[in-house]
Amino acid sequence: xxxxxxxxxxxxxxxxxxxxxxxxxxxxxxxxxxxxxxxxxxxxxxxxxxxxxxxxxxxxxxxxxxxxxxxxxxxxxxxxxxxxxxxxxxxxxxxxxxxxxxxxxxxxxxxxxxxxxxxxxxxxxxxxxxxxxxxxxxxxxxxxxxxxxxxxxxxxxxxxxxxxxxxxxxxxxxxxxxxxxxxxxxxxxxxxxxxxxxxxxxxxxxxxxxxxxxxxxxxxxxxxxxxxxxxxxxxxxxxxxxxxxxxxxxxxxxxxxxxxxxxxxxxxxxxxxxxxxxxxxxxxxxxxxxxxxxxxxxxxxxxxxxxxxxxxxxxxxxxxxxxx
Numbered sequence: 456x457x458x459x460x461x462x463x464x465x466x467x468x469x470x471x472x473x474x475x476x477x478x479x480x481x482x483x484x485x486x487x488x489x490x491x492x493x494x495x496x497x498x499x500x501x502x503x504x505x506x507x508x509x510x511x512x513x514x515x516x517x518x519x520x521x522x523x524x525x526x527x528x529x530x531x532x533x534x535x536x537x538x539x540x541x542x543x544x545x546x547x548x549x550x551x552x553x554x555x556x557x558x559x560x561x562x563x564x565x566x567x568x569x570x571x572x573x574x575x576x577x578x579x580x581x582x583x584x585x586x587x588x589x590x591x592x593x594x595x596x597x598x599x600x601x602x603x604x605x606x607x608x609x610x611x612x613x614x615x616x617x618x619x620x621x622x623x624x625x626x627x628x629x630x631x632x633x634x635x636x637x638x639x640x641x642x643x644x645x646x647x648x649x650x651x652x653x654x655x656x657x658x659x660x661x662x663x664x665x666x667x668x669x670x671x672x673x674x675x676x677x678x679x680x681x682x683x684x685x686x687x688x689x690x691x692x693x694x695x696x697x698x699x700x701x702x703x704x705x706x707x708x709x710x711x712x713x714x715x716x717x718x719x720x721x722x723x724x725x726x727x728x729x730x731x732x733x734x735x736x737x738x739x740x741x742x743x744x745x746x747x748x749x750x751x752x753x754x755x756x757x758x759x760x761x762x763x764x765x766x767x768x769x770x771x772x773x774x775x776x777x778x779x
Contacts (some may be wrong), residue, residue: 504554516530
């Protein structure tokens with residue numbers, strides 16, 4: 456009886472060790488820096504914490520998924536690493552900067568129109584993991600599932616979710632969302648219109664982490680240029696109506712406060728970049744990667760070059776959109 460029990464325990468132990476070994480070698484999250492097959496799962500935060508230390512760069516591109524879609528390589532004037540990630544909050548961005556910004560020439564920060572600090576804080580999610588959490592991660596069945604998925608998708612020739620420069624590979628996004636789906640788009644636009652029309656500004660302490668971002672970068676001597684990305688033209692037209700004046704006033708106050716925190720702000724919220732054709736057909740929130748590249752190269756990079764002491768740029772480039 457004891458021999459059978461010992462055999463079972465030994466078999467289970469060996470299986471766990473084997474799974475842990477596979478998880479370590481495949482490293483599907485790229486949490487330990489051993490991943491060589493590519494990141495095929497939603498692991499932006501884990502992977503970019505490692506990749507930012509490896510990828511040669513002199514500037515950081517930060518923000519949420521709208522910025523994460525923009526490939527860093529075609530951007531002019533700097534060698535960017537795209538450190539943006541889906542649903543990024545100002546708190547997460549602050550801790551990413553605090554951990555990983557060191558000698559960059561520039562931080563380019565995307566801040567959505569009206570965005571403010573999250574209501575629920577998570578703390579420093581980029582704190583290096585301890586032995587306990589690392590072992591739990593290695594011996595986790597979910598990690599094993601993701602390891603097998605990574606191997607399978609790599610061998611089948613699927614593109615990895617993240618590029619070497621940190622940007623999100625949009626191949627799958629094009630397949631899912633760059634197709635006609637009027638019902639889905641209209642539903643999303645209606646929600647966006649309602650959300651924007653009812654906007655009344657951030658809470659009293661809603662700027663705390665943005666101020667900490669500005670202070671931290673100032674302490675590091677790294678200039679920061681903020682870009683407010685475009686909203687879809689349908690939403691922009693909604694905000695131009697007389698009924699939306701309370702929301703428009705709140706956005707004006709928000710933008711004014713943003714400018715007091717950051718010396719360089721390029722507001723493209725109501726610009727021509729918000730044209731419907733610039734967005735994915737079934738996704739009126741995310742503009743296409745090539746549009747992001749063009750937008751940054753035409754309107755934001757010139758301001759960034761000025762911020763780091765390059766020759767002055769045209770006032771037209773600074774103006775960006777039509778404003779409120």
